[in-house]
Amino acid sequence: MTDQPVRPDVRGLLDQMAAANSPRAVDVSLEQARGMMHASRSLLDAPTGPLAVLRDVDNGPCPLRLFDVRAERGPGPVLVFFHGGGFVLGDIDTHEPLCAEIARLLDLPVVSVGYRLAPEHPFPAGVSDAIAAARWVAGSPAELGREATGLILAGDSAGGNFTIVTALALRDEPAAVPVLAQWPMYPAANPTQFYPSMDAYGEGFLLSRESMDWFSSCYAPDPKDWRYDPLHQDQRGMPPTLVVTAGLDPIRDQGRAYAAACAAAGVDTIYLECPETIHGFFSLRKALPSSQADLERCAAHLRVMLKGAKE
Template identity: 70%
Template sequence: MTQPFVRPDVAALLAIANGPGGKRAVDVGLVDARRMMHASRALFDAPVGALAVLRDVGGGPCPMRLYDARDQREPGPVLVFYHGGGFVLGDLDTHDPVCAELARLTDLPVVAVDYRLAPEHPFPAGPDDAIAAARWVAGSPVQLGLEATGLVPTGDSAGGTFAILTALALRDEPAAAPVLAAMPFYPAAHPVKHYPSLDAFGEGYLLSRASMGWFDQCYAPDRKDWRYNVLAKPLAGLPPMIVVTASLDPIRDQGRAFAAACVEAGVETVYQECAGTIHGFLNLRKALPSAQGDLERAVRQLALTLGRLTA
């Protein structure tokens, strides 16, 4: 069998993760898995860096945090970011670095959403928070200090799934500002089907099949509900989609399937598969310098899309 291409920085990180003492989320339990994700930020992620605005925002349906490279801003698009972590892990702090970088690269405000996590709050608490938060941001509440003329839902992994379902929800029941585009990174977009990438990369590539099973048990979803399986809902009429996957990701093929279904439904779609890298690369930019280029390519495509839509 032909071995897949693995970038040198990815190979070095996997050697550490797969070495003696390496632990998966499923191996350590809920409390320690959450601690591990927080600890990995200091070890493997880039620094937050300088911003004009970085503050928590109250008054919405759940806690949020605003990132902006400018201290004053005219009305315009707002990115709404949903963090990854299997619907079980992650929070505003774990994704501070990537949200700050998105604010700098896009020159747009980013609002990160701290949705409720399973197992304390199983499905559909997280999706409900994701949709409600986007509606709140679209209404340009005074607590935000921004006037949103449009939204761009984005996020990684579980958060990428939330970006998609938010775009679907606001397509069907529009908010005060439209969804201009969505940019999901390695989403779990079709979890009810078994794809070859799960067999190829389900062990030894950071995100494991066993951990994914544990996440699903904690999340306790209704597998027939479109908020879990976004491909259960018709996709026609969605805004432009920029779908980003990693070639060594066990859920890579779910992203491929979603992008293909969007094309078949007539949705403007850009598909970016990042060769030789792994699930979670957005949070590993210190350990994986090559991930910065992956993020910048996606942002360039988003800029092209928004520039055409808002011109």
């Protein structure tokens, strides 16, 4: 474990988990690992909170859930969210509190995507669902009840990977409306490359190297396919990009590298590194109250970014 400074609430959570000797996903069965992530929502994340609309959406290419602070809304941007969980864990329910808070902070409709999970559905099933869902939302289907004039793509961890890959897919084969911005949160942006943050934070900071190896073995990706490693692609022509990383994250440097590649390609890029915190902190806001300010700061930057985007 590094001697780098750690936020008090982060230190408290890490110490509590170490004392409890809590099992990791890799230490239990797949069913138990998924159950642990569901249980962590009530233990570690903030409540969903009030919304005018919170409902599942029918007839999409995969399960979808709509979040909106307004019961009715005119034409405008729609945020499409891809949850994290290593391509293996997580779903619309585990990330409901985060999607609800994003909807409130941005005053935008949020559509959360329940893509297929590995190992039952290995690469590229999940990312294919992500791309199909974004295209479906862009077409403003009646089931959504919201007319999309543009998309914001967002997601955390594995969902950050899907965010970037979907933005690339829609850059190369545009959907019915443009992608106005992308917001990859602590993304698995360059998973085939080794970076020093893996050695620095690969044990003792919630997300472990061993767990990531297990996720990869379940997902069974083709390491040469850009739909797994989006830094295989040129980033020119990508939408305005907000990349967020955690300072104590084993995949932090992947996010840094992706932000740098976007900037080098001439993409309007904002890079925010949230210091002294761990991977997944946006979904730990009950255990880590400091994460709320981080999320609000990101939303403020994204609002400014969207203000200049064409709708």
